[in-house]
Amino acid sequence: MKVIRITALWCMSCLLMKKRWKHVFSDYSDMTIIDYDYDEDRDKIKSYNVGTTLPVVVFIKGGEEVKRLTGEMSEEKIKQAIEEIYEETDV
DSSP: OEEEEEEOTTOHHHHHHHHHHHHHHTTOTTOEEEEEETTTTHHHHGGGTOOSSOOEEEEEETTEEEEEEESOOOHHHHHHHHHHHHHHHTO
């Protein structure tokens, strides 16, 4: 599964979430994680239809988006969302 994480340097929620992501995603070694900056990578994130609410995490399986997380959330909520993806898509 591919994980696209979109953040911005000016986004305080993004800074907080980067720390949480580090803990959570370290448990899922089968995920390919790609980080994009909202301002610097506009062309690369265009196809993900990202608004102004950051951070955004897009989960992609088989070339299609299977889930999207936006904004701040607890590590538990992130893990719960990932486990739902595994259950729903047989990753």
